[in-house]
Amino acid sequence: MFFYLSFLRPPPSHWSTEHGKHIPITPQITNDLRTEYYHEDVDIYFAWVKCDSNGGIGSLFQPTKLTTWREANAYKEVSVPPPKGIQHGQSWQILLCSNPPESNSIPSNLTVDFSAPVSGFGKGPLPVLSLPILFSSKPSRKQDSDRQKNVERLMKFPSNLSVSSDSAENVKIGPLRILEHLSFDLDKKIWDSGVGLSKWLIDTFPTINPEIPNTAVSPLLHSLSDGPSRNMILELGAGTGLVSIVLAALLRVFLHRPGNESAVTIYASDLPSAMEIIEKNVGLNASTALKDFAPRPLVLDWEDELLPAEISEGVDLVVMADVTYNTASFPALVGTLKKLSSLPDGSEGRRKPPLVLLAYKERHPDERTLWSMIKDIGLAFEEIARVPGAGGAPVEIYIGKFSD
Secondary structure, three states: OOOEEEEEEOOEOEEEOHHHOOEEEEEEEEOOOOOOEOOOOEEEEEEEEEEOOOOOEEEEOOOEEEEEEOHHHOOOOEEEOOOOOOOOOOEEEEEEEEOOOOOOOOOOOOOEEOOOOOOOOOOOOEOEEEOOEEEEOOOOOOOOOOEOOEEEEEEEOOOOOOOOOOOOOOOOOOOEEEEEEOOOOHHHOOOHHHHHHHHHHHHHHHHOEOOEOOOOHHHHHHHHHHOOOOEEEEEEOOOOOHHHHHHHHHHHHHOOOOOOOOOEEEEEEEOHHHHHHHHHHHHHHHHHHHHHHOOEEEEOOOOOOOOOHHHOOOOOEEEEEOOOOOHHHHHHHHHHHHHHOOOOOOOOOOOOOOEEEEEEOOOOHHHHHHHHHHHOOOEEEEEEEEEOOOOOOOEEEEEEEEOO
């Protein structure tokens, strides 16, 4: 499992520089569903991040200790001093970060660092970034009432990702930016399995060598380059779109070569309520990390009788992360997977049934009834990896194959 820094009381969207007044916030550290507080005492640091003129992430200042998190003081309000030398009309963001409990040093990692070894990844609370705060020299009537409703997390990719030998240019992935809501809407937050699956994908892609078979991993990733001229990938229950965006960024690196920009189409599907945040997150990263591989938001309700027209001729890979939290939805989920395993009669270039990539974190033993239900549609899962995070239930990674 993972723990997440966030705001119980977020900062405002506007703040007056008058008299150098400090900004009140209430930080919190919880699990992904905010049903469990972080049990360890840990120092929380803050850093100001200046927004550039294009709305991007600018330079980061040295982190400064803000407070010490203790579960008993989870509702403690603290004050953040404004940036030094602040000027009217500037926008800044507050970054909160910490180290694992056993570390007493100033945090050097200000992002969700996917370049860290899996054994140390996510041991401490994951950092968070507020939305921009617009500073004004004039008093603002809004600053006590326009509390922010979203936060942002920066995702750092390894700097040594290799590129295909026939690539026309060197492609590097800058930090991804992922928005999530501060509300309790489940489809608008980052969940543990999405973080764990993203970490596994980032670690796995550089190890793929067509000349060295890699058990269950090879058919999954080799299918993306050895399959049809146009591959189709579908994420079910995409939420914020994190996994689809990470997968798209990786495919841009490893499949990038002239004339291959449209070789893969990724659909990030969910209910209509999730479309806005998926679109925002794709837009935040489209020009810097995704380019022509940007995922396409797609409304897909598992209860619907028909699949959306965009995927009516089948997909090559189905991706799912944290789709098991509601056991009442299992019949609808299994029904959707069954539809995806069969192409309509008469279609040309008939695809094989898709491979299925599942990331799962146990929240209740009853969730594992899904495994027996999917056997009835000829789908069998093989566990291939685990991402431990901060302890507790790990994120389990499975590859599923339909029987012929």
